[in-house]
């Protein structure tokens with residue numbers, strides 16, 4: 440796998456923000472530049488991770504025991520398999536990312552773990568994810584599955600057809616399955632802060648883009664938001680008052696419902 444140490448990547452910048460060790464000088468400089476321009480960005484990365492934990496716990500409490508984590512990033516504390524297995528030791532997880540460091544590190548920590556797999560693939564090719572041997576052997580699409588897209592869709596422009604990608608990705612999921620996502624939005628901060636973030640990522644390999652709540656909801660297809668709906672990330676079922684006013688965008692957990700006229704079982 441080719442690792443370019445001269446170009447910052449989203450996975451490695453994020454790893455640095457979360458206190459990880461799998462990043463290079465170019466990533467640290469990019470992250471520091473972002474934090475200087477928009478103080479609080481690193482904290483929002485942690486908020487995003489805290490949402491991931493709450494959302495996986497929520498899905499596990501709904502009886503979901505299989506997770507497809509797309510844009511999973513470089514493993515850090517509180518990975519999906521660890522969170523899910525603290526409730527259900529048999530939970531299965533497939534991690535998907537296109538970043539070579541994320542894939543390599545995920546393979547390293549999951550070596551010998553027969554209930555987890557790692558797929559090196561791009562969300563823009565959903566069939567490559569679904570047809571990968573790891574997905575085929577670990578995920579049973581006849582039972583509910585949680586598809587996670589946490590802090591990912593805001594680097595997928597409309598020209599890539601994100602709604603259609605999600606529809607292809609979830610076409611074979613059964614009712615009870617969940618879509619879990621967070622998305623950067625203009626609620627991030629002041630207009631100046633939002634513009635500064637957009638500008639800092641404009642000439643990178645993954646420019647950030649904004650979607651407003653109605654545009655994010657439009658990506659969900661036939662998945663219906665569970666309470667509290669699409670809300671600022673830190674307001675999604677918080678465990679305690681965070682006392683924060685700054686949001687890192689929006690979060691939602693949406694569920695595929697039974698088609699009308701059909702009953703479960």
Ligand SMILES: C[S@@+](CC[C@H](N)C(=O)[O-])C[C@H]1O[C@@H](n2cnc3c(N)ncnc32)[C@H](O)[C@@H]1O
Pocket residue numbers: 449450453487488491509510511512513535536537538541560561562563588589590591594645
């Ligand atoms: C901001 S990180 C989020 C990591 C993790 N989901 C979390 O919330 O902690 C976004 C991740 O998405 C990955 N990514 C970006 N574009 C992708 C694509 N088209 N397909 C798959 N992964 C992608 C990046 O490599 C990175 O690891």
